[in-house]
Amino acid sequence: MTIKPSAEVGEAVRNLLIEEDMTNEQMALDLNISKQLVSHYKNDRRRMQQDIAKQSIRVYEDSPEYIGELLYEFSDGYTSPVLKGPAIERHRLALEANAEREITEALNKIRTVCLAKPPSNINENEKEGIAQMMDELLEARAFIDNLNMMLEKEYGIPIKKRIKKLLPQWKAKGWLL
Structure with a gap:
């Protein structure tokens, strides 16, 4: 990117x-x-x-x-867009419900896809299943990101501040260098 x-x-x-x-x-x-x-x-x-x-x-x-x-x-579309289309209700409760639904759909798709095979040994159907899983994860991420934006806006809790607070924990868990 x-x-x-x-x-x-x-x-x-x-x-x-x-x-x-x-x-x-x-x-x-x-x-x-x-x-x-x-x-x-x-x-x-x-x-x-x-x-x-x-x-x-x-x-x-x-x-x-x-x-x-x-x-x-x-980022040329690498990050989540702000969802403001005519089919989106930007209220925190609606975003929460949509995020929950998309997370559930993503988890269900994760359960159906096997990533145990090396990428070089998968067939086209398996690759399509992985692409669909990625789509579900991206939809969940978009609603999670938009829900976080709304929570920051309405409750005055900055996303950046929350991430900075979490960084030491992520480092302690070995998730970051």
């Missing part, structure tokens, strides 16, 4: 401005850029450069959905 040097961030900027009840001028001041550049970002006439994205993540660290949208765009 590579981080793109620039990305279209119009939707992320538009959503942030609405969410924070902020003007283009305020965002420009916050990021030390021109209000015209904010307008260009907002309307997808200019791509946001990586350095501005990093700065905006620091400035708007209390806006998990904005950060999620930037990470998705700059």
Whole structure:
């Protein structure tokens, strides 16, 4: 995976401005850029450069959905997207129910797939089963990530702070170097 040097961030900027009840001028001041550049970002006439994205993540660290949208765009789709489609209810209870359902579906698929064979010895049906398992895991991850974003937003519990708290435990368990 590579981080793109620039990305279209119009939707992320538009959503942030609405969410924070902020003007283009305020965002420009916050990021030390021109209000015209904010307008260009907002309307997808200019791509946001990586350095501005990093700065905006620091400035708007209390806006998990904005950060999620930037990470998705700059990672070229490697991270989970912010789920905002017409079939998604963004309430914490709905996200919780969807996450639980997707986790259950992923666990059920994990139980049906055997990873004991070396990858070089699997047939096409087994490979398709592994791909389906990956799909289920990715759907679960998307809802878990979106639920965490909502919990951070509504309860003021930063994801980054929780991860930093967990890092020593993960190191102690030998999960990290």
